[in-house]
Amino acid sequence: MLKKITKLTLWIIALILAFSLLMAWRLGVFVTINEKKPETCKPIYLAGSAEDIEIDYKNGIAYLSMLDRTGLIQGKDVQGSIGKIDLKNMPWVIENAFSGNGLENFRPHGLSLFGNTVAAINHPKNRGDALESIEIFSIEESGKLIHQKSIASELIDSPNDVVLIDEKKFYVGNDKDLNLSSLEKIQEQMGRPYSSIAYYDGNQVSIAIDNLSSVSGIDAIDNQYILASETNAKRLAILKRDFESGRLQKVNTFSLNGSPDNISTNGNSVIVAQIPSVFALIQHFIAIQKGEYIPSPSKIERLTWSKNKNDLEEETEILFLSKGVDLSTASVGAIWEDTLLIGSITDDKMYVCRLGE
Structure with a gap:
């Protein structure tokens, strides 16, 4: 009997150890960061962090989702804004595109731009109780944004990013299911698909579409295909649109070495911000709560869309990989001409790097 108990105990210990190692691997505990960065990079300091950046390529304007997210993590009552940069005029200067005035609460997250319309996710102060909303803006000739309407729905329950497919329709990625049990939350971290994309x-x-693994980024590669970050599964989902119903069908996936966040597309270029180590990101957030600062690695990678195959090419290029001392928690990368703009979840600056040097 003692031998059986000992054997069972050893099996339980082995299973716990195997599970712990698996979780550690998924969280990036063992990741080694071999930095790769352009020679010329400089910060542009902001009033808050720019979690998302959208470029109006026609008019040469970058829009930034700005919020004091460090203050938010520390429990402060914060109000955000949308900043803008005239990319055609140097030196670049941050201006207000929308100050938040007129909205009782404005805590922007993901952004999207189509034609003369900008959409922004707006989180309520009491998330989980009040409805989330998508704010719709029109663009003035000056590049300023005029608020037009708010769209809210119980189906948009944990929005992280949004993509306009025309000036009236959009998709929203929900990054989690708010009704999961403790066991299901563990399964979610291991990549089990519990999140969805809503369509307006x-x-x-x-x-x-549902059964996706934590959608933290979403963008349209053309009028037929949508790319979505499945963050917990470390991959991109390639989704095909049904034009009549708006339904999405997963047709393929593309594996990554990091946990993807925002996606920026322009032509066949696909720029993906990634979290190299979720473990380091968690440590970073815990430190901020304590009023301290621990850097978290950043990664920006360029992928290429093949129109002939309706798929992503296997060959990729790392544009920026850092241990986080210069820029932590990169959440978005966007390219204007030969310049890479990098936004962050928590750092109150945008990093600007010259490519091709």
């Missing part, structure tokens, strides 16, 4: 057709909201 100009009149109502529906679920376009």
Whole structure:
């Protein structure tokens, strides 16, 4: 009997150890960061962190989702804004595109731009109780944004990013299911798909696809295909649109070495911000709560879309990989001409790097 108990105990210990190692691997505990950065990079300091950046390539304007997210993590009552940069005029200067005035609460997250319309995710102060919303803006000739309307739905329950497919319709990535049990939350961290993408057709909201693994970024590569970050599964989902219903079908996936966040597309270029180590990111957030600072690594990678195959090419290029001392928690990368703009979850600056040197 003692031998059986000992054997069972050893099996339990082995299973716990195996599970712990698996979780450590998934969280990036053992990741080694071999930095790779352009020779010329400099910060542009902001009033808050720019978690998302959208470039209006036609007019040469970058829009930034700005919020004191460090203050938010520390429990402060913060109000955000949307900044803008005229990319055609040097030196670049941050201006207000929308100050938040007119909205009782404005805590922007993901941004999207189509034509003369900008959409921004707006989180309520009491998340989980009040409805999340998507704020719709029109763009003035000056590049300033005029608030037009708010769209809210119980199906948009944990929005992280949004993509406009025309000036009236959009998809929203929900990064988690708010009704999971403790066991399901552990399974979610291991990559089990519990999140969804909602679709607004100009009149109502529906679920376009579910069973995705934590959608933290979403963008349209063309009028037929949508790319979505499955953050906990360390991959991109390639989704095909049904034009009539708006439903999405997963047709393929593309594996990454990091946990993807925001996606920026322009032509066949796909720029993906990634979290190299989720463990380091968690440590970073815990330190901020204590009023301290521990850097978290940053990664920006360029992928290429093949129109002939309707798929992503296997060959990729790392544009920026850092241990986080210069810029922590990179959440978005966007390219204007030969310059890479990098935004962060928590750092109150945008990093600007010259490519090709």
